[in-house]
Amino acid sequence: MPNPPLTVFGPHITFLGVDACDLDDPATHADADVVILGAPLDGGTTYRSGARFGPSAIRQACYLPQDGSRPSLALRVDALKDLKVYDAGDVAVYSGDMAQSVRGIESAVFTIASSGAVPVVLGGDHTIAWPDHTGVARHFGFGKVSMIHFDAHADTADIQFGSLVAHGTPMRRLIESGALRGDRFLQVGLRGYWPDEPVLEWMAEHGLRSFEMTEIVERGLDECLTEAAGIAVDDCVGVFLSIDVDVVDPGSAPGTGTPEPGGLSPRQLLDAVRRLCYELPVVGLDLVEVAPPFDHADVTALLGNRVVLEALSAIARRRKDQRDGTTWDPRQPLLHGRGADEQLARIAAGRVRGHGQPRSVGEPMPPEGPAGAPR
Numbered sequence: 537m538p539n540p541p542l543t544v545f546g547p548h549i550t551f552l553g554v555d556a557c558d559l560d561d562p563a564t565h566a567d568a569d570v571v572i573l574g575a576p577l578d579g580g581t582t583y584r585s586g587a588r589f590g591p592s593a594i595r596q597a598c599y600l601p602q603d604g605s606r607p608s609l610a611l612r613v614d615a616l617k618d619l620k621v622y623d624a625g626d627v628a629v630y631s632g633d634m635a636q637s638v639r640g641i642e643s644a645v646f647t648i649a650s651s652g653a654v655p656v657v658l659g660g661d662h663t664i665a666w667p668d669h670t671g672v673a674r675h676f677g678f679g680k681v682s683m684i685h686f687d688a689h690a691d692t693a694d695i696q697f698g699s700l701v702a703h704g705t706p707m708r709r710l711i712e713s714g715a716l717r718g719d720r721f722l723q724v725g726l727r728g729y730w731p732d733e734p735v736l737e738w739m740a741e742h743g744l745r746s747f748e749m750t751e752i753v754e755r756g757l758d759e760c761l762t763e764a765a766g767i768a769v770d771d772c773v774g775v776f777l778s779i780d781v782d783v784v785d786p787g788s789a790p791g792t793g794t795p796e797p798g799g800l801s802p803r804q805l806l807d808a809v810r811r812l813c814y815e816l817p818v819v820g821l822d823l824v825e826v827a828p829p830f831d832h833a834d835v836t837a838l839l840g841n842r843v844v845l846e847a848l849s850a851i852a853r854r855r856k857d858q859r860d861g862t863t864w865d866p867r868q869p870l871l872h873g874r875g876a877d878e879q880l881a882r883i884a885a886g887r888v889r890g891h892g893q894p895r896s897v898g899e900p901m902p903p904e905g906p907a908g909a910p911r
């Protein structure tokens with residue numbers, strides 16, 4: 537086990553049971569495709585805090601065994617096995633010292649990106665998008681990594697409560713520093729009553745493209761994503777996805793700090809993340825603002841877990857298709873192309889009965905499937 541501690545708030549677990557690594561020891565993650573990192577920081581929240589407990593909740597929110605394997609029904613890949621995924625644990629952050637926290641997160645993300653892996657950062661409040669994207673941009677080049685940002689809120693304020701470092705300001709800091717081009721910054725899901733007119737004018741002056749929910753409803757999410765994706769890959773080498781769980785309607789994602797009614801459905805967010813990670817060269821991702829103290833029946837943590845899995849599965853499928861020359865068809869029925877031949881081979885081997893071979897009560901089950909998995 538790595539030392540210092542794997543997770544700031546115990547118990548020491550990894551994302552769905554993937555192998556742990558230690559960012560201070562390159563040999564432990566040299567072959568990584570993806571490294572998961574926790575950023576349990578909520579000192580940047582302006583309303584209700586609690587996202588510091590997000591990383592540990594997202595890592596474990598799942599009813600299946602924590603066995604480091606998740607074959608996707610739809611994408612027909614097992615992201616946690618087809619990709620080499622490690623969990624580096626949490627960055628040691630202190631929510632009372634934002635400057636130190638941001639430096640630590642940026643350093644960890646840069647270590648992952650510069651080793652050739654995709655950093656997947658579990659927040660934490662949205663302050664972390666500043667060091668997350670910067671850490672990736674330091675590797676690929678300032679201005680070369682676009683961002684698609686799912687959120688109810690623009691997060692482009694200049695100063696909040698007298699601070700430049702807060703969860704409503706990270707996108708302003710990224711554009712000011714040059715890490716992110718304003719005209720390669722796409723926002724999806726904005727709504728409600730914030731920010732105010734001067735901030736909106738600043739956004740317009742810097743060339744942002746922000747899809748407010750009214751436009752999304754009128755045009756359809758798919759059409760908006762097509763437009764966003766086209767801009768995101770124009771003269772950029774990679775795309776960073778920053779996903780605030782509050783882009784989803786609080787009825788389906790109540791465990792968050794600044795809920796705004798009228799958002800996307802979980803289905804829409806999962807499909808959008810899957811599509812973008814399949815179609816675009818995603819070089820980094822963060823999922824933020826899951827605040828377990830406000831959650832009910834783990835619904836927000838469960839959604840966060842699946843958003844990460846959907847992203848990883850789509851990245852795995854993209855790489856498989858690029859390698860094998862195949863194409864994923866989302867219209868393919870679940871059981872098409874799924875094994876008549878395989879099933880016949882298993883019957884012939886005596887592992888599964890064919891039709892007309894009755895099974896008697898009390899016979900042992902065939903040795904298939906992980907223990908504890910639903911059948």
Ligand SMILES: [Mn+2]
Nearest residue numbers: 688689780782
């Ligand atoms: Mn938000």
